Structures are given as C-alpha cells and as structure tokens.
Amino acid sequence: MRLDKFLKVSRIIKRRSVAKEIADKDRIQINGKTAKSSTTVKExxxxSIRFGNKTMVVKVEALRDTTKKDEAKDLYSIIEETYNN
Known part of the structure; x- marks a missing residue:
C-alpha cells in the first residue's frame, strides 16, 4: 500500500493530499530511510513522521483499503512521541 494512502486510512493524517505533501518534503522515514508518498508500506x-514540533514513531500492524473511525487505531501502534521545543 502507498504511504500516503496508509496515512489517510489509518487517520494519522486526515487527508491524502496533506500526507503526500509531508512525505514529499522529506519529513517521513520508513525503517530509517527517507520515504516519498508513493513508497510501499508493509506490515x-x-x-517516523515529523509534524512541526512533534515527531511520532509508529509501527504498521495491519493494512486495509478502508476502515471505520474506531478501527483505524488497530492499523498501527505508537512506539514513541517526542516534542521538539
């Protein structure tokens, strides 16, 4: 599954266009390597995602094409959240 689609389906980022923009600005890494929006994500x-002053590290638990809001959290687990001042 594409990185931008996973971020949208898992609701880590609300819109796919925003996920694409963040990825294309080199603010997302997969297994330590910089990833573009079209990079394939596997279970x-x-x-590692950098949002402004927050960095979030998550592990991909499952891949689905669509989810309901309450099921979205089952697609990933948060390993670490840090705030940069």
Missing part, C-alpha cells in the same frame, strides 16, 4: 514497518 511491520516503522514510520
């Missing part, structure tokens, strides 16, 4: 991958 078990570790994503």
């Amino acid at each position: 078990g991958d570790e994503l």
Whole structure:
C-alpha cells in the first residue's frame, strides 16, 4: 500500500493530499530511510513522521483499503512521541 494512502486510512493524517505533501518534503522515514508518498508500506514497518514540533514513531500492524473511525487505531501502534521545543 502507498504511504500516503496508509496515512489517510489509518487517520494519522486526515487527508491524502496533506500526507503526500509531508512525505514529499522529506519529513517521513520508513525503517530509517527517507520515504516519498508513493513508497510501499508493509506490515511491520516503522514510520517516523515529523509534524512541526512533534515527531511520532509508529509501527504498521495491519493494512486495509478502508476502515471505520474506531478501527483505524488497530492499523498501527505508537512506539514513541517526542516534542521538539
């Protein structure tokens, strides 16, 4: 599954266009490597996402094409959240 689609389906980022923009600005890494919006995400991958002053590290638990709001949290687990001042 494409990175931008996973971020939208999992509701880590609300819109796919925003996910694409963040990825294309080199603010997302998959397993330590910079990723573009079209990079393939697999179960078990570790994503590091930089939002402004917050960095979030998540592990991909499952991949689905669509989810309901309450099921979205099952697609990933948060490993770490740090705030940069």
